[in-house]
Amino acid sequence: MRLRALLDTDALGLRLLGGEDELDRTVRGVMTTDLKDPSRYLSGGELVLTGLAWRHGAADSEPFVRILAAAGVAALAAGEAELGDVPEDLVLACVRHRLPLFAVHESVAFATITEHVVRQVSGERAGDLAAVVDRHRRMMTSGPAGGGPDVVLDLLGTDLDLRAWVLSPTGRPIAGSKLAGAALPADVSAKLAAEHLAAARTGRRGPHRALVGTTTYSLFPIRSSGRSAAASRDVRETVLSDWLLAVEADAGDWPAERLDLLQGVTQLIAVERDRRDAARTVRRRLAQEVLELVQTGAAPAEIAARLRVAAPVLLPGLGAAPHWQVVVARVEWEEVGGGPAGPSVEGGGGRRAGGIEGGPVTQSLLEEILVDPLTSGPEHSDRIAVAHTGEEAIALVPLPAVSAEHDGSESGILADTLLEAVRDPLSAGLNDDGRLTLGVSAAVHSAEGLRGALEEARHARRVAAARPGRVCAAGHQELASHVLLLPFVPxxxxxxxxxxxxxxxxxxxxxxxxxxxxxxxxxxxxxxxxxxxxxxxxxxxxxxxxxxxxxxxxxxxxxxxxxxxxxxxxxxxxx
CATH class of the missing domain: 1.10.10.2840 (PucR C-terminal helix-turn-helix domain)
Structure with a gap:
């Protein structure tokens, strides 16, 4: 905002004492002080409010004003409550240093001026930032990514002092502003993801408010442009795959302009989400081709040839062919509409897809579940290839070849580890009518073992499905004969x-x-x-x-x- 706008606001009770030629200066903030030397707290562009308690005589005005001018403040506003009138020596010092000076009537509280300036400046910044966000979105839509979510989160931090993070449905941190500093603790991220999923299942519009300890967060859903267009579709189709923007602030009292800005930010991040989804197309196709070869009983040599094509894509730079592991997942929902659920393919009854095309939904979710947050490189998902068939999602996971010094301990993906990482947040998204079950195979060393690994993972998933709970997983270690048989006996x-x-x-x-x-x-x-x-x-x-x-x-x-x-x-x- 401009200094001139302050004079046009009668409720502020400001009277200009000097600096008529400087009223087009921009105000970037406001500060109240009675220190003789407030320079350490000034960064430039402030409207400084003072009650003149620092002034003990006429000689104090000149050094005080010189400090303000050197710091680049926009103007000085002196209260009349203490001395009745603003001293002439202060007026003259401001004239010499070309510093605009206002008198504040004793009936006007400094808090009133502060609130007005902060509100106006925040609105101005939000408008400017909205324009930047809009330009950035157009750039990302029309060409290669312009820096990803981190860029716009940095804008939120530097321009609006907002700490913000982008999180996955499982609470995995995807991006964060530099102002946010260190990543959110894992337990906080998981809690925020669970709160978001639970709120999304109710159908309430975002942002959703979440309190973790003594800190309040506002959670904004990030919906893919392709999925958000189908607003009439079942919320369960997207709730387990949408990202969220977590802002360390209570958006309940935000003006409409700032809320609109944050919605624009989520749309910008959604563009990046769509770009990453598109980048997964090649890996998905490779997994689908391998899966079809395995399921149709193709010759091991043909499967091995396809794996040799997949390995460099999934593990670029790897010298030797990796081992492979298979993970099978299935999401099931109870019947929608209050009627009884149809028969379950698990043999126990009570669950079916409820009209949702479960394979693609589970495919997207399994890609997220299998992300290793410690993986280096520009994308955490660059080692995941997930196909889907029917209601199942099937992941083909490459593992680096075991070294000669390997101690024989279990390597690769462990069912218990997967379960521990995602159970709490995803249970909130599944609510009372959904289940996620996961099965993990042992690592296999060649194409000949891939068919057995697929069947092993499917058996393990059925064992998991026989257990209570919203999210269940089982590994190949649990496939003793009685464990395999008992869950499927009526x-x-x-x-x-x-x-x-x-x-x-x-x-x-x-x-x-x-x-x-x-x-x-x-x-x-x-x-x-x-x-x-x-x-x-x-x-x-x-x-x-x-x-x-x-x-x-x-x-x-x-x-x-x-x-x-x-x-x-x-x-x-x-x-």
Missing amino acids: DDVRRAFTARLLDPLRDYDRRHRAELIPTLEAFLDCDGSWTRCATRLHLHVNTLRYRVGRIEQLTGRDLSRLEDKLDFFLALRMS
Whole structure:
């Protein structure tokens, strides 16, 4: 704003005492001081408000004004409440240094002037910044990226003093302003992502307010230009893939101009999001081609040739062919509209896609989940190739070849690690009607093993789907035979099987306190060893033999037979 505008505002009660020729100066801020030397707090362009408490005599005015002029302040406004009138020596000093001087009527509080100037200056800055953002958006739309989200976030920091970050749906930091300094702590990022996803599921318009500890954040959704055009589509189709802009401020009392500016910023960042999505097209196509070859039973040599094409794209500069790992994901939603859900492909009933094309949705989400935040390079996603088929998303993940010094420990992606990173925020986005299940294969060393890795990952995902929770994952380590079989046995069959074998023992224990069930568990755990089992239970071997005989009598089974031992083992696991 200009100094001239201050005189045109009657509510400020300002009277010009000198500097008529300098009224076109620009005001960049406001500062109140009664220090003799406030230079350390001045950066230039301020309107300085003073109550004249620093002045003890006429000789004090000249050095005070000289300091202000040297600092490049826009003008000085002196209050009349202390001395009644602004001293003549101060007026003359301001004339000598060409510093505009205003008198502030005693009925006007400095806070009133400060609030007016800050509001006007902020609005002016927002307007200027909006023009810059608009130019930047046009540049990014018409050509190569002009610096990405960091550029516009830096503008927010330098021009509006706003600390801001761009976060993924899982809370992964994508960009941040220099003013923001260090990245948000991981727990804060995850909390903000969860708050955003939960608010988005309600259908409320952003920005959404989130309080983490004692800090208030405003969360603005960043919607891809392609997806946002389809406003009538189910919100569940985009909620798990949209980015968000987290601003360390409460936008509840912001003027419309500033809110419009931040909406423009989100649109600009959305352009960058679309650019990154487009860059993933090649990797997606490579993954789709490999997947089709694997599923149609192509010769290993043909698959290996396609992998050789994919490796340089996913791991540029890698000398040797990598190992490969497969991750399978599926997002399922309950039926929309209040009716019962259709039958689940998992065999348990109660879930289906609900009209959403689940494959592409899960593909975008899996690409985000598999990002390694420690990966170097311009893009964190440059080692991820995800295809989709039906309702599944299938990731082909290259791993660098294991060195000769490798200690044999587990390498590559671990299901537990994935789950820990994304469970909390994504559970908020899935709300009460969605589930995400993940399966992770072991690493394979050649094209011949890729088909087995795909089936292994799919089996692991089905094991995860049999568990409770909104977000579940399982790895190849969990695919023991009974783990593979039990989740897919219908519930009524499980109940009948366990009741037939174990109910007689439970009834006997209840009536006689005989502890047959604990004895059976210990006997199987000790591989049928009488001595080890008796030692574990602190029993005489004869007492143990009596109990095992009673178990066999009540159930009609023989614990010396492998088949009967296996039946008891499965019944205990299902109970």
